[in-house]
Amino acid sequence: MTEPPTASRPAATITTLAATSIVVADMVGVGVFTSLGFQVKDISSGFGLLLLWVIGGAVALCGAFCYAELAAMFPRSSGEYNFLTRCYGPALGFQAGWLSATVGFSAPVALAAMAFGQYARAILPEAPPLLLGLGVVWAVAAVHLRGARHSTAFQVGFTLLKLALILAFILAGFARGGGQPISFAPSQLDPAEVLSASFAVSLVFVMYAYSGWNAATYIVGEIREPQRSLPRALLLGTGTVILLYVALNAVFLSTTPVAELAGQIDVALIAGRHIFGEEGGRVVGALICAGLIPTIGAMTWIGPRVTVAMGEDFAPLAPLARRSAGGVPRAAIVLQAGIASLLLLTRSFEAVLDFVQVCLLLCSFLTVLGLVRLRIVRPDLTRPYRAWGYPVTPAIFLGVTLFMIIHLLAVRPLESLAGLLMMLAGLLLFGLAAAQPQGDARKALSQ
Structure with a gap:
C-alpha cells in the first residue's frame, strides 16, 4: 500500500522510464569517451579491451541487483544514507549522507x-x-526548481537525445567500415593479458566510467510502485549502458589506429575525425555537450534528495528539507548548485574528486555488505525483490570494490587519508546533530 504524500513524502510521480533515464544519464558521462587511450597502452588484444567493458558492466549489474533488493525493502529516497542507516545505524548513514x-x-x-x-x-x-560551465549548472537547476513534471520531461527528453546521438555515432562508425588491423575474436595471447596487473588497473578506470548505476535509488521514494519499477530501472539502465560502452569502444578501435589513441584523453575526438573527416571534432564536441546536459540533470535531481532526508531526520538541518507547494526541495537544489559553482570558480573539483573516491567506494562496499548482513541477522524482513544470483553477485561486487579501494589507498594515500578524515568529520557532526532528532524515519528506526 502506498503512503499518502506529505511534506516529507511528495507524491510518487516518477515513472520507470524516467527512473531508467536517470540511471543512463548519470552513468554515461565523459569516462567512456576518454579512458580507452590509457587502456591500449598496456593491452593490445581487441578481445581483451572489449572484455574489460563487459566485466565492468557485469560488476555494475551485480551492484544493481544488490541495491535493488535494499531499495525495495526500504523505499526512501537518499541512497546510501538510507541503506547504511538501516543496515548499521544512523551514525554510519550520516557519514555517507554528509559526504553526498x-x-x-x-x-x-x-x-x-x-x-x-x-x-x-x-x-x-x-x-x-x-x-x-556555470551557465549549464544553473540552467539545469532552474529546470528542476520548477517541479517534478518539468524535471521528468527534461530528463527523459535529453536522455533520449543523448542515446540517439550515441547510436548515430556508433552506426556511422560501423558503416564506415573497419580498416584497422584489430580483431575482437579470442586468441591464445588473451589469457596472459586478462590475468595481468595492467588489466586489473584498467578495470579500475572502467568501473569509474560505470559509476552511477545506483542513481535511481536516490529517488526511490518518488517512484511509482518502487518495489517493481526500481529494480527494472536499475537493471534496464545498466544493461543499456553496457551495450553502448562495448559498441562505442569497438567503433573507436575499428576506425582509428591504436597508435593514435595510445596515451590520449580525447579518444572520441580522434575517432570522430576518422569517421567524419575534419569536421569530426565539431560533431563529437556537440555530441558530448548534448550528453553532458542530462548527466548534470540527473545529479541535480538525485543529489538534493540526500540533503532533504537528512533534514527530515536532524533538527539542525531541517531548513534544507523544506519543499515548495509542488514538492520541490528548493533549498537543497540551490545548495548543491552553489557548491558546484564554488568548486568550478576555485578549480578545486578535481582535487575533491580525488579524495572522495575512496569514501564513495567504501560506502558502496558497506551497502552491499549490509545486504549480506541483513540476510543473516534479519531473515524475517519482507523482501519484495531478492538480489539475483545471491550470494555470488554480492561476492563479485565486494571483491572488485575492495580491490579498487586497496588500489586507491596504494596510489593515492594522501588523498585517500583526506577523504577518510572527512568521513570522520561527518561522525563528529553526527554527534552534534543527533542531539535534536526528529522526523518519521528516526521514529521508525527506533521501533
Whole structure:
C-alpha cells in the first residue's frame, strides 16, 4: 500500500522510464569517451579491451541487483544514507549522507560542467569554458526548481537525445567500415593479458566510467510502485549502458589506429575525425555537450534528495528539507548548485574528486555488505525483490570494490587519508546533530 504524500513524502510521480533515464544519464558521462587511450597502452588484444567493458558492466549489474533488493525493502529516497542507516545505524548513514550532501554530487557536477565548457569550444570557440560551465549548472537547476513534471520531461527528453546521438555515432562508425588491423575474436595471447596487473588497473578506470548505476535509488521514494519499477530501472539502465560502452569502444578501435589513441584523453575526438573527416571534432564536441546536459540533470535531481532526508531526520538541518507547494526541495537544489559553482570558480573539483573516491567506494562496499548482513541477522524482513544470483553477485561486487579501494589507498594515500578524515568529520557532526532528532524515519528506526 502506498503512503499518502506529505511534506516529507511528495507524491510518487516518477515513472520507470524516467527512473531508467536517470540511471543512463548519470552513468554515461565523459569516462567512456576518454579512458580507452590509457587502456591500449598496456593491452593490445581487441578481445581483451572489449572484455574489460563487459566485466565492468557485469560488476555494475551485480551492484544493481544488490541495491535493488535494499531499495525495495526500504523505499526512501537518499541512497546510501538510507541503506547504511538501516543496515548499521544512523551514525554510519550520516557519514555517507554528509559526504553526498557536501561534495559527493557537487564535485561530479562541477567536473561535468567544466567538461561541457571545454567540449563546447568545438562549437563556440570564443566562449569562455568557465562561464559555459556555470551557465549549464544553473540552467539545469532552474529546470528542476520548477517541479517534478518539468524535471521528468527534461530528463527523459535529453536522455533520449543523448542515446540517439550515441547510436548515430556508433552506426556511422560501423558503416564506415573497419580498416584497422584489430580483431575482437579470442586468441591464445588473451589469457596472459586478462590475468595481468595492467588489466586489473584498467578495470579500475572502467568501473569509474560505470559509476552511477545506483542513481535511481536516490529517488526511490518518488517512484511509482518502487518495489517493481526500481529494480527494472536499475537493471534496464545498466544493461543499456553496457551495450553502448562495448559498441562505442569497438567503433573507436575499428576506425582509428591504436597508435593514435595510445596515451590520449580525447579518444572520441580522434575517432570522430576518422569517421567524419575534419569536421569530426565539431560533431563529437556537440555530441558530448548534448550528453553532458542530462548527466548534470540527473545529479541535480538525485543529489538534493540526500540533503532533504537528512533534514527530515536532524533538527539542525531541517531548513534544507523544506519543499515548495509542488514538492520541490528548493533549498537543497540551490545548495548543491552553489557548491558546484564554488568548486568550478576555485578549480578545486578535481582535487575533491580525488579524495572522495575512496569514501564513495567504501560506502558502496558497506551497502552491499549490509545486504549480506541483513540476510543473516534479519531473515524475517519482507523482501519484495531478492538480489539475483545471491550470494555470488554480492561476492563479485565486494571483491572488485575492495580491490579498487586497496588500489586507491596504494596510489593515492594522501588523498585517500583526506577523504577518510572527512568521513570522520561527518561522525563528529553526527554527534552534534543527533542531539535534536526528529522526523518519521528516526521514529521508525527506533521501533
